[in-house]
Amino acid sequence: xxxxxxxxxxxxREKLGWSQDHxxxxxxxxxxxxxxxxxxxxxxxxxxxxxxxxxxxESPVADGGLNRWLHLQGYxxxxxxxxxxxPGAAAILAQTEPFPAALVDIGGNLVAxxxxxxxxxxxxxxxxxxxxNLAVELLRRSPSxxxxxxxxxxxxxxxxxxxxxxxxxxDDWVLxxxxxxxxxxxxxxxxxxxxxxxxxxxxxxxxxSWPLDPTSPARFITVEHGIRRRPDxxxxxxxxxxxxxxxxxxxxxxxxxxxxxx
Numbered sequence: 064x065x066x067x068x069x070x071x072x073x074x075x076r077e078k079l080g081w082s083q084d085h086x087x088x089x090x091x092x093x094x095x096x097x098x099x100x101x102x103x104x105x106x107x108x109x110x111x112x113x114x115x116x117x118x119x120x121e122s123p124v125a126d127g128g129l130n131r132w133l134h135l136q137g138y139x140x141x142x143x144x145x146x147x148x149x150p151g152a153a154a155i156l157a158q159t160e161p162f163p164a165a166l167v168d169i170g171g172n173l174v175a176x177x178x179x180x181x182x183x184x185x186x187x188x189x190x191x192x193x194x195x196n197l198a199v200e201l202l203r204r205s206p207s208x209x210x211x212x213x214x215x216x217x218x219x220x221x222x223x224x225x226x227x228x229x230x231x232x233x234d235d236w237v238l239x240x241x242x243x244x245x246x247x248x249x250x251x252x253x254x255x256x257x258x259x260x261x262x263x264x265x266x267x268x269x270x271x272s273w274p275l276d277p278t279s280p281a282r283f284i285t286v287e288h289g290i291r292r293r294p295d296x297x298x299x300x301x302x303x304x305x306x307x308x309x310x311x312x313x314x315x316x317x318x319x320x321x322x323x324x325x
Contacts, residue, residue, distance in 0.1 A: 068113075068132045069103040075120045076101075089119045110138040117141065125149055127292025142295045143236050144170030149293055156298075161312045163283075163301040166290075170240050171196050174296070182315050183273065183301070196244065270304065281308035 076086050083101070084094045090112065099105050100116075110133065117129030125147040130140050145168065149155075156164055156177040163183045165176035173193055245251055272280040283301040290296040303309040 067103075068108065068135060069101045069105075071123075071128065071132075072116060072120070073101040075122065079120070086116075086119065090115050108132075108136060110136070113138070114141055121147070127290075130292045130294070140294050142169050143234070144168045144172055144240065144295070146293075146295055148175060149290060149296070155290070159298070159300050161315060162303065163312070165299050167197065167297050167299055169295045169297075170236070173197055179312060179315060180301070183275070196240075196247070271301075275307070275311045279305075279307045281305065281311050283308055 076083070083097045087094045087097045090097075092112070096105075100108060113132050113136065114129065117123040117132070123129040123132065124141070126149060133139065133141060148166065152166060152175055156166070156175060159179075160177055161179050163177065163180040165180045166174050168174050173195060175193065270282060270284050272282050275281040281303065282305045284304050286300045286302050288298040288300065290298060301308075303312055
């Protein structure tokens with residue numbers, strides 16, 4: 064059975080002030096099919112229908128409700144770059160200050176960051192616009208103050224992670240992102256894939272160093288945290304592991320910055 068999914072859909076529809084017929088036209092389904100779903104008379108709702116309902120009603124995509132519906136029906140998660148940020152994104156980033164942190168989607172795109180991370184990009188002259196792919200930006204830009212070896216290593220780790228993630232899916236967005244990265248790097252996807260071989264174990268980004276201070280490099284460990292019911296997003300926090308990094312973070316205490324997607 065729908066196990067409460069129907070009643071949630073009804074509540075969301077009524078909150079928007081929509082009739083069953085209005086919602087049905089947006090899916091599209093018949094008004095009778097919407098009524099059966101809301102009264103939980105459908106044993107198995109097709110995955111595509113659940114996804115379309117979540118997209119149309121909007122909030123289930125942002126707050127992770129859609130993935131809970133999919134789990135209840137035995138389907139895999141809804142994963143795609145460019146989904147709306149969860150309602151608590153600003154609070155999540157606020158908890159990370161004064162240490163640098165960013166929300167990155169499954170495509171490796173920077174979607175939000177705090178003030179400390181903005182300072183990192185500014186300090187190393189590698190400011191990445193929101194919505195842009197981190198690995199592509201790191202590889203395309205001429206490093207200024209950031210050693211090229213460090214840049215390529217970090218970009219490689221990000222790309223390897225993306226390759227690992229993407230190997231699980233055959234959705235249209237995977238093909239679109241592969242084409243976009245290939246175009247940005249000026250190479251075919253096969254060449255890019257061979258250049259960043261997929262490891263047997265899931266890769267992680269370990270220690271990185273940035274010359275935030277001319278006298279001594281600041282060393283950080285990158286720690287990744289998942290976002291509940293949003294497997295398409297990851298919170299990447301830079302944890303200082305030496306005195307220059309710790310001092311740099313504490314010097315720049317500032318309010319949280321979580322701007323809209325550009």
